[in-house]
Amino acid sequence: MFDILFKRIRHLSLKIKIFASTLAVVLLISVAIAMLARWILISSLTRELEQRGIAVAQSIAERGSGFILDHDKADLVSLVFDAAQLGERKILISYIFIEDTDGAILAHTFIHPFPYALLTENPLPEGVDHSVKLITVDNEEAYDIAVPVKEGIYTLGTVHVGLNKRHIDNLVGKLRFMFLGFISAIVVIIFLITLRISNYITQPISRLTKISDEISRGNLDFSMELGAITEGWEPRRCPAYANTDLPCWHFDQTRMEDQVPSPENVRTCKECLFYKKRRGDEVDQLADSFNNMIWSIKLYRRRLNDSEEKYRSLFDSNPDPVFVMDGKTHVILDANPRAEEVYLYGKDELIGMSVGELESEEGADGVSRFNMSERAGECFLYAKVRHLKKNGAPFFVNLHACRTYYRDKEAVIFSATDITDMVEKDAQLIQASKMTTLGEMSAGIAHELNQPLNAIKMGSDYLNMMSQKGDKAPMEHLAKVVAEISEQVDRAAAIINHLREFGRKSELIIEQVDINEPIRGVFTIIGQQLALQNIDVVLDLSEDLPLIRAHANRLEQIFFNLVTNARDAINGEWPGKTPDNPREIFIKSAMEYGRVAVTVSDTGCGIAPHDLQKVFEPFFTTKKTGQGMGLGLSISYGIVKDYGGEIEVGSEPGEGTTFKLTFPPSGQHV
Amino acid sequence: MRRILVIDDEKPTLSMFSLYLEAYGYDALTAENGEIGLEIFREKKPSIVLTDIKMPGMDGLEVLRRIKEINPDAEVIVITGHGDIDLALKALNLNATDFIDKPIRQEALESALKRAEERLDSLNGKEEEVSVRELAEASVMEIRGNVTSKSEPYMVKAYNEASGDGTRKLVLSFDSSASINGAGIAVLTQLLLESDKRGQPVAIAGPSENFTKVFDIVGITKFVNIFESEREALASLGVVS
Numbered sequence: 001m002f003d004i005l006f007k008r009i010r011h012l013s014l015k016i017k018i019f020a021s022t023l024a025v026v027l028l029i030s031v032a033i034a035m036l037a038r039w040i041l042i043s044s045l046t047r048e049l050e051q052r053g054i055a056v057a058q059s060i061a062e063r064g065s066g067f068i069l070d071h072d073k074a075d076l077v078s079l080v081f082d083a084a085q086l087g088e089r090k091i092l093i094s095y096i097f098i099e100d101t102d103g104a105i106l107a108h109t110f111i112h113p114f115p116y117a118l119l120t121e122n123p124l125p126e127g128v129d130h131s132v133k134l135i136t137v138d139n140e141e142a143y144d145i146a147v148p149v150k151e152g153i154y155t156l157g158t159v160h161v162g163l164n165k166r167h168i169d170n171l172v173g174k175l176r177f178m179f180l181g182f183i184s185a186i187v188v189i190i191f192l193i194t195l196r197i198s199n200y201i202t203q204p205i206s207r208l209t210k211i212s213d214e215i216s217r218g219n220l221d222f223s224m225e226l227g228a229i230t231e232g233w234e235p236r237r238c239p240a241y242a243n244t245d246l247p248c249w250h251f252d253q254t255r256m257e258d259q260v261p262s263p264e265n266v267r268t269c270k271e272c273l274f275y276k277k278r279r280g281d282e283v284d285q286l287a288d289s290f291n292n293m294i295w296s297i298k299l300y301r302r303r304l305n306d307s308e309e310k311y312r313s314l315f316d317s318n319p320d321p322v323f324v325m326d327g328k329t330h331v332i333l334d335a336n337p338r339a340e341e342v343y344l345y346g347k348d349e350l351i352g353m354s355v356g357e358l359e360s361e362e363g364a365d366g367v368s369r370f371n372m373s374e375r376a377g378e379c380f381l382y383a384k385v386r387h388l389k390k391n392g393a394p395f396f397v398n399l400h401a402c403r404t405y406y407r408d409k410e411a412v413i414f415s416a417t418d419i420t421d422m423v424e425k426d427a428q429l430i431q432a433s434k435m436t437t438l439g440e441m442s443a444g445i446a447h448e449l450n451q452p453l454n455a456i457k458m459g460s461d462y463l464n465m466m467s468q469k470g471d472k473a474p475m476e477h478l479a480k481v482v483a484e485i486s487e488q489v490d491r492a493a494a495i496i497n498h499l500r501e502f503g504r505k506s507e508l509i510i511e512q513v514d515i516n517e518p519i520r521g522v523f524t525i526i527g528q529q530l531a532l533q534n535i536d537v538v539l540d541l542s543e544d545l546p547l548i549r550a551h552a553n554r555l556e557q558i559f560f561n562l563v564t565n566a567r568d569a570i571n572g573e574w575p576g577k578t579p580d581n582p583r584e585i586f587i588k589s590a591m592e593y594g595r596v597a598v599t600v601s602d603t604g605c606g607i608a609p610h611d612l613q614k615v616f617e618p619f620f621t622t623k624k625t626g627q628g629m630g631l632g633l634s635i636s637y638g639i640v641k642d643y644g645g646e647i648e649v650g651s652e653p654g655e656g657t658t659f660k661l662t663f664p665p666s667g668q669h670v
Numbered sequence: 671m672r673r674i675l676v677i678d679d680e681k682p683t684l685s686m687f688s689l690y691l692e693a694y695g696y697d698a699l700t701a702e703n704g705e706i707g708l709e710i711f712r713e714k715k716p717s718i719v720l721t722d723i724k725m726p727g728m729d730g731l732e733v734l735r736r737i738k739e740i741n742p743d744a745e746v747i748v749i750t751g752h753g754d755i756d757l758a759l760k761a762l763n764l765n766a767t768d769f770i771d772k773p774i775r776q777e778a779l780e781s782a783l784k785r786a787e788e789r790l791d792s793l794n795g796k797e798e799e800v801s802v803r804e805l806a807e808a809s810v811m812e813i814r815g816n817v818t819s820k821s822e823p824y825m826v827k828a829y830n831e832a833s834g835d836g837t838r839k840l841v842l843s844f845d846s847s848a849s850i851n852g853a854g855i856a857v858l859t860q861l862l863l864e865s866d867k868r869g870q871p872v873a874i875a876g877p878s879e880n881f882t883k884v885f886d887i888v889g890i891t892k893f894v895n896i897f898e899s900e901r902e903a904l905a906s907l908g909v910v911s
Contacts, residue, residue, distance in 0.1 A: 446751065447724065452682070454774060455680065455682035456773070457773035457774060458686035458690055461775070462690050464776065465693060466693065473693070480685065481689060532726050534726060534727060
């Protein structure tokens, strides 16, 4: 029961609570005071009137005792009439009569026959100095006051004074009316004051509530009038309003009337009046604080919006596709419009899709490998990753991936730059350089092909000669010739196949290559040539190397380049070269620190230290004009880098040069 | 039975050579490199040597030089890569007597061997290499054998004799087996240049295919025409035989 009541009270508005409780307390006190006061006033007034009645009766008894003893009735009558008619008494006193001890009426003020019923209404007991009793006489109520008339110790009679009750009631009524009126006026005033106070307190609170609600709904653009503080000031007039880089709103500068705000002094303010507490009661200060808070919120929201807009536009208008990917599940969380254009998927299709679907199987080196636990907070570049469009068309991208947070989730944001054109141009360049290499190879090729052709030619001529002569050639000779011809044809075919393989334009898809193959391939073309130049080739190839991800013919191009450079270095002239200088090219393949490493060393002229850093630069050559473009090593460098490899050079002039290539193993073995 | 030494770093070529040469009735010796070749040359003294020029280690030119040191009159035929006349000239300068192209054609080898045989058979004095035959309107200078720097005085003498007053029509008629080395070519070129200056009409007849090529390379063909037969050469000079 109380609980329900308590709850109801709790649910009432603050305004009603303040108002009702204040009013209730005031009313309670007023009523209490009124009751007390009325009781005091009425009882004291009544007693006072009674005392006056008693005093009148006693004075009559005092003065009338002589007349009673003298039986002077006439004086006695005039006495009571005088007493009854004196001044205002005639309104108060309705009658006076005197009786003797025998109950006989000695005098009275009735102007009609004495109502003898009065005699018995209020008998005065013996030994009492007065008695008061409410009686009815002539249909009117009256307080009958009886006082004994005494002479010495004898009682001569009794004086009765009748006080008019209507008159007393009139007085009391008048008093009561005035009093109630006064109390009511006070209550009304209190009521108004309470109303005002409760409004004063609760209005700003309800406005604050409204504003807070508006803020919650995201609406910050409403007029801010919590207290009457605007004084014609508009925050938009502050020069700092539009400049979110300023630390505060610089109200102090702009509010100073003697100073005109200008871009110079607006930044020089030392204290900001805006955040100063103004004079005023707590409600004013609350309103100020609230205003400041709203401005701060507005400011930060503006900044946030600016920033959000800025980054949104960067995201949306980025010329490259940009994706946001969940760090754990690798599911796409967001993608920009460019991603839709490039990948041909709709945004709704992209969102929720796994990144793996964009990355083709061959290019298993993309952002889907991104491991959140690895090297936190860094950005990665995944170069030349093969991606697939919706229609299955492959293209190449460079992926820049960075860790970030997206809606409180660990995420990866990555952009995909289409580099297909570049990759194709690279391939063309490499192909062109390969063709150049092929040209350089031609002398070696001619020699290599001439050998089997020579043997074939001689063998077939021999057969021809035999058939023309009609001689019976020994069977074993014929067999030997035929076998030799067949073998030499195979040899020539192998060389041509190798050349075709070498000259073939590499697919953009990377293969798994045993690095020893291209090394050996080089010597099928120029091995003989090197031998003719008395250059020893020593191969120390480790057999159980893991495969690497590369193109066999591009690697062969690199090794061909390195070997021909080595050859030229050995054939070169340098001070201190002796005829018995070793002429050797040493190639070694092995595993080193988890990578597949190949070193190509020669005993040639070496490279001067100041040239050593330039050897990988395009168009750098130490050869004579027309003998080399200086592109071989720079293209080799590019190719090695493409496969995630490293190429470095060490050299000692006059001692020789060593190139070292390392590649990450693909994880597969031969 | 003549002995022939073949030096080549290619084993298949060597084995073909030995079959081939045996079929021709030669005693074929083979060597895989220059050093072995020289050793065999010293021991077995073959009358003809065929050597590849491009070989690892000691190359054909070095082998040629060493052989000529041992026997200046040795018949050394060098085998050059297809169409590599420069190397052939180098070899001729080192007194190689002939050269053949690789891949070796049957006819080329046959004729080279034949020429060598003929030169070996008619191993006469140097003055006999050159002779002059007088016709009514022209002179014919016949050249055979192996023309080297040693032949120079005879060449010059015969040339002057054939030229008469220096304007007589002249045909240089090469025997099909005739060989001419670098020094010989130099002498010949000198003589032909002088004739050209004088305005003497000269034609060349009958050098082997190889030497026609060499003459072409050294530039002789720029001022002298080469014909296959003596008759054609004479006809070109307006002489009817």
